[in-house]
Amino acid sequence: MELTGKSLIASQPGSEGKTFRAFEPASGAAIEPPYHVASAADVELAAQKAVEAFAHFGRAPGTARAALLKQIAANIDALAESLIDRAHQESALPKPRLKSEVGRTSGQLRLFAKVLQDGSWTMPCIDRPDPARKPPKPDLRSCLRPIGPVVIFGASNFPLAFSVAGGDTASALAAGNPVIVKAHPAHPGTSELVGAAIRDAIRECGMHPGIFSLLFDSGVSVGAALVQHPAVKAVGFTGSLVAGRALFDLAAKRPEPIPVYAEMGSTNPVFVLPGALAARAPEIAAQLFASVTMGAGQFCTKPGLIFLSKQPPAVEFVHVMQEKISQAAPFTMLTSGIRSAFTRETEARTHRIGVTLAAAAPMAPDGESFSAIASLFETDFPTFLASSDLSAEVFGPTTLLVRYDDPRQLLEAARGLAGHLTATVFATADDVQKYPELIAILENKVGRIVFNSVPTGVEVTHAMIHGGPYPASTDSRTTSVGSQSIFRFARPVCYQDCPDTALPAELQNANPLGVWRMIDGEVTRQPVLGA
């Protein structure tokens, strides 16, 4: 397929105008074609068409929406080779990783298709009437309904799985909402390919083209216009704290405020408890090294803060970590901006009083354009407690060891944490019994607590929660990964004494979809009796 460099507005090409190009991170060279920045008219049209489409799509049966998701998945799988090539060129991410990302992307679309086969996700709830009561008790039924047109921002670090047809798009479509994607400017070609796959699937399923639009911009104005558009009812974003907070603030200031689900990364503290350290220091260090440097450390779940004892068993841990870091080959970062920020932040850390550079990889040869090297920093507990900026995320292949004297200090550290996506605990059964308070504290600080493993590698399942208290996300009540993310884009509606035929299928007496419902407080799949 030939790339056009144009936005895609409800199946039609967007307007021409000012252009920008993506860059090859490996060489720094610009990539063809140039991409046209979407116009104000493009934004308006995309919003209008989304409103039109919502009137149909929002009430389409779950099975019809499932068919669309499966068709998008099939179209993406069919495009795999071109997608991997283009994404590799635009992101420098290794091809095997991109191959698995294609599978993850189509896999999560299919997961939502499966969720839709069963309408139980709408949480149908029925309270039967009591005409004999004084006053008579009405028939009340509620379930989740779609929220309206949703704007999704593509992420730089997952050009497929958190981008045009990523998790937010899949869950928003699954819930019955039209989606307008603002593509990430670092991978416009990949975005256009995926956008075309979605457009084709919509046509193949005979659905309204306004269900999907894709807009390009190298700056912030298209995104800002979308978030402020009155037709838009929710926003999904994955990226930096600064950008996520800016979108949140814009949405909160609207005449009609709307929810913004910004997943803004985190430092993912790791607690290495004494028993686990004594039992397997080198293995834990090796696992953490792999996790810190995976994808050049450009994961929002990268462990950037490791609480480690000062006691003798830690020597081996530090030794393994130092050896691996100092032998790590240079990494190519996703964009020049990410690379500069990483270099600036690790430089600054090098000069910090109380922080030492415990290991660093050799510099890259000249000419590697967006390259960066791995590093390991170390600090003591009092310095860490006195410097809240040391728990801020540094996006890239680096981590900070915080050395503690006494495991009870871990509780103090945990209490002082802001919100993170994950916390990891390396612990024996004995450790867990000894420090129950640690788990209790972490529960209020993160979206996911990982035991004896690394936080990178986020499974797309039903129980996954990828989110957490601010600043990990702007809304700790939801996840951006896994089937529960469908709840982001839905709201409950109650029907009082509604004729059966006018009810959503999930609420009809006969239970034609065979869904799980709560009837008078009891969970059941039975039809409503005596109706």
Add this chain to the structure above:
Amino acid sequence: MELTGKSLIASQPGSEGKTFRAFEPASGAAIEPPYHVASAADVELAAQKAVEAFAHFGRAPGTARAALLKQIAANIDALAESLIDRAHQESALPKPRLKSEVGRTSGQLRLFAKVLQDGSWTMPCIDRPDPARKPPKPDLRSCLRPIGPVVIFGASNFPLAFSVAGGDTASALAAGNPVIVKAHPAHPGTSELVGAAIRDAIRECGMHPGIFSLLFDSGVSVGAALVQHPAVKAVGFTGSLVAGRALFDLAAKRPEPIPVYAEMGSTNPVFVLPGALAARAPEIAAQLFASVTMGAGQFCTKPGLIFLSKQPPAVEFVHVMQEKISQAAPFTMLTSGIRSAFTRETEARTHRIGVTLAAAAPMAPDGESFSAIASLFETDFPTFLASSDLSAEVFGPTTLLVRYDDPRQLLEAARGLAGHLTATVFATADDVQKYPELIAILENKVGRIVFNSVPTGVEVTHAMIHGGPYPASTDSRTTSVGSQSIFRFARPVCYQDCPDTALPAELQNANPLGVWRMIDGEVTRQPVLGA
């Protein structure tokens, strides 16, 4: 019990300072005792104690929290007589209404106690591991956990059911969160009585006193300080659009933004369809009159906008409504502020071009301090469409008839609506079949669609949704009435490869609570097998 006039900070009396008094709406006379405005130190202490309490209460078993809710309910029921007397003095609401409000208040506490007997509300979800997969698939389990200390604002129009121990307090406590209530200054005595009932219940259950604090203020600074306090993690509010939006804005500007659930009232449009009108115009008019004037029209679900045909069958409807309105006795409003706003807004409507006063009740005799009279306004469809302010809420016993020529205009009217708590449709089966689009549109505009009944009278059940798109509320994803309101004050947490004993009981292998869980995508109450 003697009223002290002091705030209640974690079971202890708050500080003394500037005071204010409540007023008897019937006479305008000030009521003893004076109430001390809470100090900054009171706010700080309440927040600190809530944080302390959360460490215990957030992890207390559901049965322990249920016991607390039942004890609060029992204490409130035991106080019923004093509560009704004091609330009547402070609000002028009729005693039978207040008696039923006591029952509603203790009833909803008991409803949440029942929800807690079964931990299924936490939506436990388990994905079993697959060690053979490459890489190995971990064991993932998630459920809802409490969000942290919650601030609740008492409402003026429900001194019991939406106040100190109202729905928001019940659901926040049920989910495991300490609660700090800012009492409504119109009924401080009622608030203190209920606060003491909660304090006693906490002591009787041997729980941490920081679970509950009650603060007084006649102005806005205590509320603002609470919403901005870093320890506070969510806010519940019922009241005006201006106040609700101000709290929302404050919370959105915090360094760590938090959810604000402000239920800000609505105009609750009513659509009288041709078939229903032809069949029973006088009955519908009588029902609507009762709903418009119930509680002096001071309900957030009062029908303030009635779409009625211009065709002959409407004559009888208008006649009945005019007759009833013009014979209605004067009403005593809750506060002088509500009375002035109501008088000002209905006055303004009287002078509007295109709007006619179709009926008004006789003026009250002099001396009735906070009194107001019922009124009925009428306008035509073009005037309505051209004047968006005509769909704004007027809080009190008045409503506006919008006369349509053609039922198709109803669709246009529905499409133009902002968010409302409810929409009501009077329709025969034939009407429903003829205008399916009306229901489809209303679904995206309101939290509850009522058929052939009135929107006032909000049942406290599992399926009730009392909320809706902005400006009905600041968060259309939740309800403030019914058992689903527990979701407001909870967030999901995921446990990866967590030792069984460290998991919340809802997620443990044996399923000791016998709750409904989703295991590998299937709904079941079985234990986790093979674990």
